[in-house]
Amino acid sequence: MDIRFVCHDCGKKHHPHTLLWRCPCGGLLDVEEYAISFPLDEMKKRPATMWRYREALPFSADSAMWEQITLGEGYTPIVPLDSRSSNILAKIEYMMPTLSFKDRGAAVLVAKAKELGVTRLIADSSGNAGTSISAYASRAGIACDIYVPESTSPKKIQQIAAHGATVHPIPGNREASAHAAIDDVERSRGFYASHVYNPFFYEGTKTFAFELYEQLNGTVPDVLVLPAGNGSLLLGAYYGFRQLLRCGMIEQLPRMIAVQAEGCAPLARAFRAGKRAAEPVANTGTAAEGIAVAAPARHRQILDAIQATGGLVITAPEQKIEAARRELAARGFYVEPTTAATYAGFLEYLARGHNAGDELLDLCRHGSVLIPLCGAGIKAN
Numbered sequence: 001m002d003i004r005f006v007c008h009d010c011g012k013k014h015h016p017h018t019l020l021w022r023c024p025c026g027g028l029l030d031v032e033e034y035a036i037s038f039p040l041d042e043m044k045k046r047p048a049t050m051w052r053y054r055e056a057l058p059f060s061a062d063s064a065m066w067e068q069i070t071l072g073e074g075y076t077p078i079v080p081l082d083s084r085s086s087n088i089l090a091k092i093e094y095m096m097p098t099l100s101f102k103d104r105g106a107a108v109l110v111a112k113a114k115e116l117g118v119t120r121l122i123a124d125s126s127g128n129a130g131t132s133i134s135a136y137a138s139r140a141g142i143a144c145d146i147y148v149p150e151s152t153s154p155k156k157i158q159q160i161a162a163h164g165a166t167v168h169p170i171p172g173n174r175e176a177s178a179h180a181a182i183d184d185v186e187r188s189r190g191f192y193a194s195h196v197y198n199p200f201f202y203e204g205t206k207t208f209a210f211e212l213y214e215q216l217n218g219t220v221p222d223v224l225v226l227p228a229g230n231g232s233l234l235l236g237a238y239y240g241f242r243q244l245l246r247c248g249m250i251e252q253l254p255r256m257i258a259v260q261a262e263g264c265a266p267l268a269r270a271f272r273a274g275k276r277a278a279e280p281v282a283n284t285g286t287a288a289e290g291i292a293v294a295a296p297a298r299h300r301q302i303l304d305a306i307q308a309t310g311g312l313v314i315t316a317p318e319q320k321i322e323a324a325r326r327e328l329a330a331r332g333f334y335v336e337p338t339t340a341a342t343y344a345g346f347l348e349y350l351a352r353g354h355n356a357g358d359e360l361l362d363l364c365r366h367g368s369v370l371i372p373l374c375g376a377g378i379k380a381n
């Protein structure tokens with residue numbers, strides 16, 4: 001399939017063979033629209049992985065690349081969060097081969113890299129994207145260099161190294177690791193397997209939306225509560241729902257509530273100010289390492305997506321993250337702090353928001369709500 005990238009800023013098209021990670025004009029790249037279909041009856045007969053939706057993914061019908069690369073990712077369970085609040089569902093995204101939703105994006109991205117004949121890939125990560133990319137790269141026989149902040153959980157660093165990747169711990173914040181990776185990409189003219197910049201990653205996270213639709217019998221929840229750092233799940237899910245909408249399979253997008261950590265909340269700050277672009281912030285510290293992104297590259301797209309669904313950006317109070325983690329564990333879910341932060345933010349919103357006639361809040365209280373539990377507790381400290 002001859003998929004092209006299109007620059008978000010100037011509209012110029014680029015072939016993935018160029019290995020460009022952004023447009024020469026500086027703009028972000030997106031996947032150009034391509035023909036998709038949803039032969040649902042056929043899809044339902046296939047194994048319960050995200051690859052059952054392959055007609056809606058950027059692979060030609062005769063491409064078997066994904067079959068070499070798949071670790072059985074996707075089709076994660078949806079269960080009620082607990083027996084008391086039956087309107088709140090959890091999608092257990094940590095039940096993935098490398099224990100986070102990043103496997104959706106990494107599987108597609110690495111399969112595309114293999115199709116392009118790439119032999120080495122480079123990425124930066126706060127942890128989970130690195131573990132995911134390195135796992136699929138090793139399966140694909142592609143060498144891999146991962147740049148992580150020095151402070152990344154030791155268990156995630158061990159996992160990355162175990163898959164045979166070269167780990168580069170970088171002093172400083174998340175952005176310092178990204179700069180180090182980009183330096184390497186530029187110097188070596190390498191393939192940047194970034195979950196932030198590489199548009200194929202979002203083609204993978206799109207399957208989150210397709211699964212929801214199928215697992216909820218052709219419906220979608222009223223509200224989705226999603227973590228937002230770089231927005232790789234949020235944007236992917238949004239693209240997926242938009243495709244379902246365009247294909248006439250759903251009538252309305254679920255409203256998206258994005259959760260950021262109070263100590264690092266550029267999107268929340270922009271949203272509150274009614275802005276369509278976010279200014280970088282200083283990360284004042286948070287246990288939610290997976291969403292501690294001070295300058296999210298796709299900030300405009302994330303804010304647009306939230307706006308388009310009639311959603312909201314909220315923050316998780318730092319001192320409530322640990323309690324939220326315990327509360328989830330008490331229901332059987334052992335999650336990492338970043339995931340606890342998503343829940344903590346939602347609880348805070350339920351408790352605090354009390355404007356009469358707040359439609360979104362009413363939906364959260366009485367409508368159907370779904371929260372993905374994105375990362376496994378066992379990987380974190």
Ligand SMILES: *Cc1c(COP(=O)(O)O)cnc(C)c1O
Pocket residue numbers: 100101102128129227228229230231232233234290291293336338339374375376
């Ligand atoms: C990556 C990750 C996030 C945040 O994803 P973004 O793409 O940065 O928005 C949230 N939770 C977990 C467990 C993650 O691995």
Ligand SMILES: [Zn+2]
Pocket residue numbers: 007008009010011012023024025026027
């Ligand atoms: Zn451009």
